[in-house]
Amino acid sequence: MQRAPIILLGVGGVGSALIRQIVHNRAHHAADYELELPILAVCDRDGAVITLRDALDDATLLDLVAYKANKGRLADHSQGGPQNDLAAVIDIVGQPGAIVVDCTATEATAPVLMGALARGYRAVLANKKPLTIQQEVYDRLTRAGDTDGGRGVRQFSRARWETTCGAGLPVIGTLNRLLASGDPVLRIAGAFSGTLGYVMSGLQDGQPFSAVVREAHRLGYTEPDPRDDLGGVDVARKALILARGLGWRIELADVAVTGLYPAELSACPVAEFMDALPSLDAHFRNLVAEAAAQGKVLRYVATVADGKCSVGPQAVAANSPLGNLRGADNLVEFHTRWYQPTPLVVQGRGAGVDATAAGVLSDIVELALNH
Amino acid sequence: MQRAPIILLGVGGVGSALIRQIVHNRAHHAADYELELPILAVCDRDGAVITLRDALDDATLLDLVAYKANKGRLADHSQGGPQNDLAAVIDIVGQPGAIVVDCTATEATAPVLMGALARGYRAVLANKKPLTIQQEVYDRLTRAGDTDGGRGVRQFSRARWETTCGAGLPVIGTLNRLLASGDPVLRIAGAFSGTLGYVMSGLQDGQPFSAVVREAHRLGYTEPDPRDDLGGVDVARKALILARGLGWRIELADVAVTGLYPAELSACPVAEFMDALPSLDAHFRNLVAEAAAQGKVLRYVATVADGKCSVGPQAVAANSPLGNLRGADNLVEFHTRWYQPTPLVVQGRGAGVDATAAGVLSDIVELALNH
Numbered sequence: 001m002q003r004a005p006i007i008l009l010g011v012g013g014v015g016s017a018l019i020r021q022i023v024h025n026r027a028h029h030a031a032d033y034e035l036e037l038p039i040l041a042v043c044d045r046d047g048a049v050i051t052l053r054d055a056l057d058d059a060t061l062l063d064l065v066a067y068k069a070n071k072g073r074l075a076d077h078s079q080g081g082p083q084n085d086l087a088a089v090i091d092i093v094g095q096p097g098a099i100v101v102d103c104t105a106t107e108a109t110a111p112v113l114m115g116a117l118a119r120g121y122r123a124v125l126a127n128k129k130p131l132t133i134q135q136e137v138y139d140r141l142t143r144a145g146d147t148d149g150g151r152g153v154r155q156f157s158r159a160r161w162e163t164t165c166g167a168g169l170p171v172i173g174t175l176n177r178l179l180a181s182g183d184p185v186l187r188i189a190g191a192f193s194g195t196l197g198y199v200m201s202g203l204q205d206g207q208p209f210s211a212v213v214r215e216a217h218r219l220g221y222t223e224p225d226p227r228d229d230l231g232g233v234d235v236a237r238k239a240l241i242l243a244r245g246l247g248w249r250i251e252l253a254d255v256a257v258t259g260l261y262p263a264e265l266s267a268c269p270v271a272e273f274m275d276a277l278p279s280l281d282a283h284f285r286n287l288v289a290e291a292a293a294q295g296k297v298l299r300y301v302a303t304v305a306d307g308k309c310s311v312g313p314q315a316v317a318a319n320s321p322l323g324n325l326r327g328a329d330n331l332v333e334f335h336t337r338w339y340q341p342t343p344l345v346v347q348g349r350g351a352g353v354d355a356t357a358a359g360v361l362s363d364i365v366e367l368a369l370n371h
Numbered sequence: 372m373q374r375a376p377i378i379l380l381g382v383g384g385v386g387s388a389l390i391r392q393i394v395h396n397r398a399h400h401a402a403d404y405e406l407e408l409p410i411l412a413v414c415d416r417d418g419a420v421i422t423l424r425d426a427l428d429d430a431t432l433l434d435l436v437a438y439k440a441n442k443g444r445l446a447d448h449s450q451g452g453p454q455n456d457l458a459a460v461i462d463i464v465g466q467p468g469a470i471v472v473d474c475t476a477t478e479a480t481a482p483v484l485m486g487a488l489a490r491g492y493r494a495v496l497a498n499k500k501p502l503t504i505q506q507e508v509y510d511r512l513t514r515a516g517d518t519d520g521g522r523g524v525r526q527f528s529r530a531r532w533e534t535t536c537g538a539g540l541p542v543i544g545t546l547n548r549l550l551a552s553g554d555p556v557l558r559i560a561g562a563f564s565g566t567l568g569y570v571m572s573g574l575q576d577g578q579p580f581s582a583v584v585r586e587a588h589r590l591g592y593t594e595p596d597p598r599d600d601l602g603g604v605d606v607a608r609k610a611l612i613l614a615r616g617l618g619w620r621i622e623l624a625d626v627a628v629t630g631l632y633p634a635e636l637s638a639c640p641v642a643e644f645m646d647a648l649p650s651l652d653a654h655f656r657n658l659v660a661e662a663a664a665q666g667k668v669l670r671y672v673a674t675v676a677d678g679k680c681s682v683g684p685q686a687v688a689a690n691s692p693l694g695n696l697r698g699a700d701n702l703v704e705f706h707t708r709w710y711q712p713t714p715l716v717v718q719g720r721g722a723g724v725d726a727t728a729a730g731v732l733s734d735i736v737e738l739a740l741n742h
Contacts, residue, residue: 173548
């Protein structure tokens with residue numbers, strides 16, 4: 001039986017779903033992979049629960065999940081009280097080789113992960129932030145050695161970050177396979193936001209922009225402040241991760257982002273923003289009409305091609321994979337030397353705590369068996 | 372610099388393309404992966420070229436490829452003359468840990484691969500045959516150990532066979548990730564034949580079956596005897612590999628195959644078969660009409676679900692991923708607990724020597740870096 005201990009950072013929706021799935025699959029992993037995934041520590045900003053024995057027992061773990069679901073504070077379970085020093089947690093656990101799993105949404109974990117990797121820990125990230133700050137941080141998290149200025153060589157034995165782009169969909173893994181074969185990737189184009197996919201589908205169906213956004217907001221498809229989705233920055237981070245995956249040296253500031261609202265509406269209160277939405281209806285009605293005039297449809301697309309990384313509304317051929325896309329699913333097209341004129345396409349649910357946690361678990365098992 | 376020596380079985384289209392791609396990518400693999408892929412032996416039924424030094428040099432390899440392209444016999448290059456004992460070739464090379472790459476199309480390599488794996492070699496298969504004969508052979512090729520009757524546990528460190536299903540498309544890898552996460556796979560449905568995809572698209576466009584098949588034959592999209600494609604057995608082998616990938620204990624004889632011609636036309640000469648094609652036009656015109664009546668379209672689908680593995684023409688929802696498919700691309704839908712109601716979809720070119728060889732090379736790099 002092989003043992004791959006886990007240190008979990010973040011017990012929000014994805015972290016909690018991951019704990020449930022790990023516990024639920026213990027028999028499956030033992031029987032089919034002879035693999036054991038003990039959890040040694042669980043921490044978030046509220047606190048940390050750490051065992052110095054073999055593992056936290058499943059009852060404790062599930063109790064924690066239920067407790068967090070009820071807005072409980074981990075600190076009330078933990079010895080330490082508020083936990084602002086995740087690096088200290090990892091040192092207390094002190095098991096190099098263990099897999100540090102980042103299910104938080106903060107860039108504050110970046111130094112923790114870099115330090116852990118440097119000390120022989122492995123890492124799985126569901127968190128986009130550490131991979132989308134400075135290039136050097138991306139390099140240290142994803143590459144081994146430090147030839148040419150901290151860049152090092154691609155390797156797959158210490159880190160996985162599949163769920164940072166398209167949740168559980170095999171996007172990063174597919175890109176890595178194309179790169180490994182030396183197939184030149186000419187263009188990546190993808191729809192990476194279920195929320196914006198929903199909005200674009202609504203526009204295509206002839207609804208006014210204001211109506212679609214209000215509906216999405218009402219249904220909870222958007223963040224409390226819909227501008228967090230409509231601005232496109234989250235999509236830009238995914239495009240950046242793909243561009244860096246291609247080996248590009250590029251920063252988030254270099255990604256050309258076209259959001260779905262004008263700058264003058266970026267600062268006002270949410271209510272005011274919602275009231276101003278109808279002023280944007282004509283603009284989007286025109287964009288859809290212009291696209292239709294060329295036999296195209298409007299999608300919110302992330303494009304990585306010709307040295308440029310851009311994100312925004314784009315008219316795509318109606319009969320292309322992106323053109324055929326409906327609703328909230330994510331889709332990515334890889335146009336390469338061997339995959340043209342029709343691209344290699346990966347499509348499906350690109351969000352949701354369970355689908356994302358399942359992708360994280362796949363990354364964990366791959367790392368564990370890759371030794 | 373890490374070294375992953377290769378023993379290549381088969382120097383047809385895929386084997387030759389693989390040699391070209393390995394040679395072409397030496398600098399890329401050295402720089403980006405610190406990886407060296409020396410080729411120690413190249414063999415096919417005509418003979419074998421073996422080095423007892425570090426590696427066959429690239430000039431010799433490319434010369435071999437050109438020679439084979441001109442219908443030359445490897446034997447004229449080789450010491451041994453006709454090579455019927457691949458196991459002996461591997462023993463002569465004598466480097467356990469080396470990767471045996473099967474680019475042949477014969478089940479005769481099965482004992483060779485099993486023997487090599489048992490002696491510590493690793494394997495990459497582009498060849499479906501060894502994985503679609505007896506279940507026990509599949510188990511020995513894809514699993515480690517021999518708990519419960521030779522079945523053993525899933526492992527990824529010794530064998531890869533991504534290109535046996537959808538060529539370079541990430542199909543087996545995606546299935547393995549779903550399994551690793553414990554996400555229950557409820558249904559797999561796919562189009563795995565470019566030739567049959569072309570035929571089905573033609574039928575959808577209103578062409579008579581006889582006309583589409585003759586055109587495909589004329590363009591060389593089909594085998595010299597089109598029945599080799601129309602019979603569906605090649606697709607059945609792919610469905611079987613997916614079913615066994617799910618852990619099913621199943622033989623090729625258990626796959627329900629519906630071909631595109633009646634049994635009475637299976638024995639006659641090709642010319643006679645081509646002449647008889649118009650007698651099938653009405654049947655397929657009706658199938659298309661019946662499908663259209665339910666808002667569906669006709670596709671040649673491999674289905675793995677509810678304990679049954681079947682292959683044949685099937686009416687699918689026009690707005691489903693399979694329904695949106697056009698032309699020769701392959702497409703596979705994974706319907707799982709987390710991927711429903713819309714499935715996880717992988718789509719793109721599912722054939723071609725270069726796309727297939729690139730997939731084999733990705734498998735080789737993954738195995739080489741997975742140590």
